[in-house]
Amino acid sequence: MRGHKIVIPETLRKRVLVELQKTHLGIVKTKAEVRSRFWFPGVDEAVEHMIGTCEVCINLRPSPPRVPPAPWPRTHHPFTRVHMDFLGPIAGRMYLVVIDSYSKWPEIYDTASSTSSDTVIEKMYEFISRFGIPQTIVSDNGTAFTSQEFKRFCEINGISHVTSPPYHPASNGQAESYVKIVKKGIKSSIMSSSNTKQSKNNLLKFLFDYRNSKHSTTGMSPAVLIFGRKLNSRLDR
Numbered sequence: 035m036r037g038h039k040i041v042i043p044e045t046l047r048k049r050v051l052v053e054l055q056k057t058h059l060g061i062v063k064t065k066a067e068v069r070s071r072f073w074f075p076g077v078d079e080a081v082e083h084m085i086g087t088c089e090v091c092i093n094l095r096p097s098p099p100r101v102p103p104a105p106w107p108r109t110h111h112p113f114t115r116v117h118m119d120f121l122g123p124i125a126g127r128m129y130l131v132v133i134d135s136y137s138k139w140p141e142i143y144d145t146a147s148s149t150s151s152d153t154v155i156e157k158m159y160e161f162i163s164r165f166g167i168p169q170t171i172v173s174d175n176g177t178a179f180t181s182q183e184f185k186r187f188c189e190i191n192g193i194s195h196v197t198s199p200p201y202h203p204a205s206n207g208q209a210e211s212y213v214k215i216v217k218k219g220i221k222s223s224i225m226s227s228s229n230t231k232q233s234k235n236n237l238l239k240f241l242f243d244y245r246n247s248k249h250s251t252t253g254m255s256p257a258v259l260i261f262g263r264k265l266n267s268r269l270d271r
Contacts, residue, residue: 039071050269057219058222059244061081065081067243070248110136112165113139114170115134116133116170116171117171118172118173118179119131121216121217123147127145128144129145129220130154134260137259138259139257143157143160151178154184155184158187167192171194172196175198219237219241219244220240223236245257246264246267
């Protein structure tokens with residue numbers, strides 16, 4: 035041991051690095067995960083080299099933002115305000131992305147090719163069954179969110195629905211930012227998979243690792259802020 039960290043012998047270092055790289059979370063989150071768990075001489079350089087030479091990570095590097103995302107007031111409890119947006123089509127499928135503003139916990143729903151209000155409402159009831167009714171939903175001005183059906187859904191459940199101004203979807207800063215992150219995760223899942231089933235499993239692994247990684251804004255992982263503990267992972271085993 036080196037303090038609270040396990041010292042990894044040379045014969046096992048590649049195996050541990052491969053495990054860390056499976057979901058392509060990027061250099062910041064990967065280094066944070068390393069520093070919380072283990073150490074070996076030159077570990078930072080090894081992580082940098084691994085990510086710098088990874089074909090998937092190189093292809094998924096984000097472009098610099100054209101404008102900074104609009105700030106939103108800080109929330110003090112989980113699932114008080116959620117931001118949502120559609121992502122896709124990716125490989126012919128659409129995804130509904132829902133982000134908790136407090137914990138940064140992401141949920142992703144595969145909606146096949148549908149972007150209708152009925153589909154959004156169906157997925158939101160699934161969301162509510164796990165996390166409860168949010169006070170506020172923030173979305174863009176897409177037809178699925180501005181329909182009478184969605185307006186009625188919000189009224190029935192006492193939800194305040196806020197939309198970003200027309201032609202300025204970046205005002206929904208939280209979802210816009212996380213859609214980029216989730217899109218990267220979905221793309222990495224597809225690019226590193228040989229079939230649909232493996233893509234789905236890789237996406238779930240990405241979500242698991244993201245929820246379990248320390249977030250740069252909160253300084254804690256979404257899992258800790260929601261459950262009060264980190265989720266047990268293969269690295270814990």
